[in-house]
Amino acid sequence: MNRKALAAAALLLATGLGLGAAVAADKLKVGFVYIGPVGDFGWTYQHEVGRQMIVKEFGDKIETTYLENVSEGPDSERSIEQLARAGNQLIFTTSFGYMDPTLKVAKRHPKVMFEHATGFKRDKNMSSYSGRFFEGRYIQGLIAAKMSKKGVLGYIGSFPIPEVISGINATMVAAQKINPDIKIKIIWVNTWFDPGKEADAAKALLDQGADVIMQHTDSPAAMQVASERGALAFGQDSDMIKFGPKTQLTAVTNNWGPYYVERVKAALDGTWKSEDTWAGLKEKMVVMAPYTNMPDDVKKMAMDTEAAIIAGTLKPFKCPIMGQDGKEVECKGGDALDPGQVLGMNFYVKGIDDKIPGK
Amino acid sequence: MQLVLEKRAERSTIIALVSPVIAIGLTIVTMSILFVIIGKNPIAALNVYFITPLTDAYSLQELAVKAAPLVMIAIGLSLCYLANVWNIGAEGQFLVGAVAGSWLAVKTNGTDAGVWVLPAMLLLGAIAGALYALIPAFCKVRFGASEILVSLMLVYVADLLLDYLVRGPWRDPAGFNFPTTAEFDPVATVPLLFEGGRLHLGAVIALVIVVAAAVLLGRTIKGFEIRVVGAAPRAARFGGFSSNQLVLLTFAISGALAGLAGIIEVAGPVGHLQPGISPGYGFTAIIVAFLGRLNPVGILIAGLFLALTFIGGEQAQIAMKIPLDITKVFQGILLFYVLACDSLILYRIRLIMPQRKAADGAA
Amino acid sequence: MELLEAIILAVLAASTPLLLAASGELLVERAGVLNLGVEGMMIVGAACGFAGAWATGSTLIGALCGILAGVVLSLVFALMTLGLAVNQVATGLALTILGVGVSGLIGAGFVGERIATAPRLYIPGLTTLPFVGKILFGEDAFVYVSLALIIGMSWFLYRTRAGLVLRAIGDNHVSAHALGYPVLKIRTLAVMFGGGCAGLAGAYLPLAYTPFFVPGMTAGRGWIALALVVFASWLPGRLVIGAYLFGAVSILQLHAQGWGVGVPSQLMSALPYLATVVVLVLISRTRSGGSTAPAALGTVFVPDR
Structure with missing residues (x-):
């Protein structure tokens, strides 16, 4: 192999790596915290269906993660914090009992966007959403x-x-x-x-x-x-x-998908802001x-x-x-x-x- | 061919040191196979479980937060187990301690009560835990009832008591009927060690308890008594040690520590009383006590180690999308290997050929 | 009358998994072994039982899969506690952790799937009898099996030599060993039997109770089974009474709400456990008068050589 080819290969590798890094940085990381197993065929399952909908909608523009079976006791704050620290920029916490832990973590991570389901507390970077x-x-x-x-x-x-x-x-x-x-x-x-x-x-x-x-x-x-x-x-x-x-x-x-799509889209566009959403039949939640x-x-x-x-x-x-x-x-x-x-x-x-x- | 255990004349020091290494080695092999089967890179997975949580200050903090209650409870349990009495109801003592301490927090909520509230809560928690543990101990010494079973039954009762209180009398009036008390006042909250972190005073208390237990067992007559009664009850009787008194004492200590852990957990990381405050701490602590070989320092290490698997399990879910169930399997297998390898400290395994009447000539 | 019949039917259904799991554990404890892993074996039994029935469409095969799963898990326990003399309490707890994980892995593929419920007995003329018909002649096979198990176990424990040996081992393994009985072998068999019963009890839930599998569906029933064995003071006959009493309390508590009776449900739920403690104290006091608690329960035995 001559030097030119080697250099070209190195350049290719470098750009490849660089591109990879750029793509990774552009990806919006979205995290979910679930109260039950994803297989409960009930509450958690429906949130999981919503997560799958955003995966389908946004493909490789986003990367999603979930933590299942997170009890509402002393472990939940850590779980949410872990997601924030792992670089998730938008985090959905999907049970009422996560309200105070979400609020605490939100205060520590002002740049991360939080969405808490069925609660009533909000902050600059913490929305709440629920269904009618x-x-x-x-x-x-x-x-x-x-x-x-x-x-x-x-x-x-x-x-x-x-x-x-x-x-x-x-x-x-x-x-x-x-x-x-x-x-x-x-x-x-x-x-x-x-x-x-x-x-x-x-x-x-x-x-x-x-x-x-x-x-x-x-x-x-x-x-x-x-x-x-x-x-x-x-x-x-x-x-x-x-x-x-x-x-x-x-x-x-419970049809969380459309709301999740809307919020992820807002986060991608940079138009996300803390809101209180209470949607019903009309909004198809x-x-x-x-x-x-x-x-x-x-x-x-x-x-x-x-x-x-x-x-x-x-x-x-x-x-x-x-x-x-x-x-x-x-x-x-x-x-x-x-x-x-x-x-x-x-x-x-x-x-x-x-x-x-x-x- | 048959596997047979043979008691060693004395504990094998070499195996005592090597056994955890062998156990972890076996776990790594088994889990690697499992990871390959589910299509995950085993090296990356093991790295996430064991190494990543140790690499940043935040995770280390979480490790201590998670380990603190486990270590506290396990220390108490180890005293019981050393004395050969079996308290497996620490979960109930944990809950009762949490309830008793919370009573004060609920009563003083919103008043201008001073800084005495938290120490009083911790004291109440410890006393309540001790009293609750004394029920099975008393039933044992007075009636001869099995302490294993009585203490286990009382776990359910404690759980239901907590459930009743937070759904009824102690429910937060402003909490939309959710089963939880109001958030505790700052004077009723365990202080954090660093601003903005999660590490709280409970971790320090746990460390103090480890040291105290080491001193008790290693340097005091009482500690000696506990070990003698456990190891050689007949000799202890000749030595004039009262085993009944010791049953009551060890149960009271372990109950107090479990109760203390309970109220610290509620007044610390949780901040209010609610159902599900214990993800099975009282039971997990039993495993911690055995993993730590009933030795205070060992328990400290075991508690941190088990906490590591919990936190690593979460990071594995996040970083590699490994399902939580795999983490459970991983923990189960790990525990089996560690317990099995520890058996070799006391016993030697021998393979024998069949058809030899083993029973004759014994005793 | 109709309501009473319905309540009895519901109580029988709710009690059966408890009775199945507890009868297995009773024999295990009678042999002097304490296996706290009942919940773990049950939940794996539930997952495997569902998988078997789902794949074949047969309740029987499902039940057999459940039993097999329970036995396999109990063998792990036997290997640890009997083979390697590891502490039984710690091993049992570890077994439950493992069981929850394994069942989740097995069950992951069955979200939202359903199967046909276990068939019920139907004898023309008998099943249609008023009041007693459905209760006596209209149950699923599990109910009859659970009662047959109890009868068989009573006979085994009190009428056979092997039963006598098993009880002797549970009371004093050292003497039993000295008399030449194979302590570890018999204990292993007892543990396997207990595992099979727990597996069957777990399989009952998705096969006969609610025909689908969800993770964690045993919801603590394995722990209740442990309490039952004590409540029954290790007597098979009392186990039936205990299981039906536990079942009745849980069902009546729901009915009481429908009737508008204002007793805190937690108090009613706690009663069986408090009763168990009282029973335990009472039977222990009369220890000299023929207590049934296996004296060697939970202790490690390593044969001297």
Whole structure:
């Protein structure tokens, strides 16, 4: 090999390396912190689907990483910090319990952009985002009241946090429009994820006379129990039709992909800034699974309702909203409850014959 | 052909030194094969697990933060195990300590209580942990109930107690019903050693405990007593040592240390009481105690080592996209190898040919 | 009446995995070995059981895969604790860590997959009997197997020579060894049996309870099984009572909420554990009056040569 070739080879190598480095530096590194395993087929799974969507959308312009099964205890701050230190410039932390740790890490890394799901604290470089899941619950309430023969709905709750309470209330407000005497039975399982326990709760609800099951827990266990018993049910987080082809009426699914795409795009363009996003059916962060196993008139009602919510002509928590004591709840948002009232909801509406645990 | 263990006349010092090296060597070989199977570069992977976390100040800090509770609990447990009593309920004592200390933090939250709050919390945590550990100890000396099982049962009870408190009476009124207390006041928080870092006073306390345990075991009559009762209970009886008293004492110490670790963890890295404050520290500490061969310095090293695998596991997820499950498998295999190799300190393995009645002539 | 029937059915289903895992552990502990790795063996059993059933469409093959997985893991435990005389508590805990990892790796490919639930017994005329029909004649095979296991185990422990030997080993391995019994061999077999039971118990979850696999789906049931063995004071008959009691508490606690009964669920959940402690103290007090706690439980045995 002569010297010229050697030099050319060296130059090639150098430029190659240089290019490689340049590409690596241009890549936006995006990190995700998950509360569960990516295979939970529920909450974490949907975030993972969102991550895969940005990978598909942006290809090699970005590089994504995730940490799964990060408990909300003492380990979460370290996990988030590790992602920041590994050069991730945009980090999504996808569980409520990561709120304070995310805030702490965000203060230490002012140049890194943070996105925290379902919380209420923000900072210059920390956005928060969540879904208006209650919009979907409202549609479910209408369907449930139409479809229930016994007039008793069964609701499996995880924890009595506002997100879940507002879901129960939205369901009930809607159901009462169809059947003013509708009853709801609520069982709290105190976990987001324990298929066996969720199945047991579904059985207990069915045994106590409910014939439509709704859940605010993550696994398809309840759907499958309802399917075995010939009852009807709604899916949660993901489309669970596979677990109840003759059972699922619809599902409130979390569709994080479009939001993730939008935020990654903003980060790439340099237009990212801290925001509070609360998106629903309109923005497609909340998406209804196909309406199945119901007569056409019910289906039409559901679709019309969905369209009205998207158009803004129908507000699920339209005033007057009556509390359990029969008194009207203060209407802070003009003609409907304001976002603060929904995000901090800690009361049951009239017609729910139960009390919030620990209250 | 049959594998047979033979007790050595005395501990083998050479193997004691070589065994961890052999164990790590075996782990590296096994994991390399596994990494190749899943299509990852084994050298890079091992580098991420073992070396990278040791190369920057931040990771070292995290190592200490993670190891501190493990070491604290394991030191206490080692005293029990040396005395041949089996406290496996440190997880429960950890939680009860956290709960008791948090009680004060919750009560004083938002008041102008002074700097006495944190020391009082730590004291409460230690006392509560000790009292909780004394339940199985008392059941053992008074009724002869198995301390292994009673202490294990009490773990679940402690877990449910914590769960009840943070979902009910102690729930943060401004916390949107999430199961957590309000964030502790600064006077109820374990101070950081450096501004902007995560290293807190707990790491120093853990070190002090290691030294104290080494002194106790090596230089005091009590320490001697613990070791004698454990190693030769009959001789201890002749020597006039009360084994019952020792059961109570070692359980109380280990409970106090676990409780202290609990409240430090809550008042330090977490900052409030919530479910899931322990990712199994009480159980992991049992492994740490054995890895450290029930020796204070050994436990310090073992605690740091186990912390290394946790942090390395995270970095492996980040840097090489190695699934968390691989890290679990890695930890499991590593523990098996270390425990197995340590067995060779006390025993010698012999291969014998079959068909020889082994039982006769014994005893 | 219908509600009572439904509750009993639910209790039976919820108790069966506990009973299966606990019966295996009972025999292991009777032989003087404490294997804390039940949760780990269960979760691997769940993953392998699902994989087997998914690949073949057969519940039976799934169950066998679960058993096999449990046995393999228990052999690792046996090699460590019996072969190399390593501390049983530490090994059991390490086994659980390993099991969680292995099950996650196996299960990673099965996200969102489902299988058919285990078939239930149906005998025309009997299963359709009011009230008792479904309870007695309409269960899945696991329920019957779990009860058969208990009967078989009682017979084995108290009516056979081998059972006597096993209990002798659990009470005093030194004397048993001196009498010429193969302590380590019998313990190994007992540990394998325990592993198989734990694997089967784990497989029950995806095969009969909820027909899909998700990581961590055992959700602590292996630890409850450990508590049950103590609660039952190592007696197979009491194990059945204990398992159904545990199952009943967890089911009734859900029903109580539906009825609007305001007892903190945590208190109800804690009762079985507190009861276990009380039972333990009571049986230990009457030790001279024939206590059943294996005296050599958890201690290392290395035969003198």
